[in-house]
Amino acid sequence: MPTKAQIQDLAARGMDYRDIGRRFGISAGLAYLIGTGLPADGGDTPSPEEREARGLAPASQDLADPAHENPTSRGVVHAWIGERVRLDGQMRAAGG
Structure with a gap:
């Protein structure tokens, strides 16, 4: 687990929290949360002046619930499934 100092050092160098x-x-x-002491979901929100004084991002809500990736939508997954179906005649026959 990284320390607060490690995270703050990387943030001070311009690295964003996703990369960190x-x-x-x-x-x-x-x-x-580790770097700032504040939850990314916007709870315990400081004032704009406090945000500026502490060097906090203007908004952090997107860090609390990042976009999800559905790997089944990738072409390589579809190709793998297609090959498995092609090689399994018994299952193809059972499927009608």
Whole structure:
């Protein structure tokens, strides 16, 4: 688990919390929480002045619930499934 100092150092160098999270194998929201002490979901929201004084991002909600990837929509997955179906005559016959 990264320390607050490690995360703050990378953020000060211009790295965003998504990249920081990937570097340490944690979510961007957790990296934000460790680095700032604030939840990324917007709870316990500081004032605009406090955000500026602490060097916080203007908004962090997107770090709490990043977009999800559905790997079954990838072409390589469809090709793999197609090959499995092609090779399994018994299952093809059972499917009608």
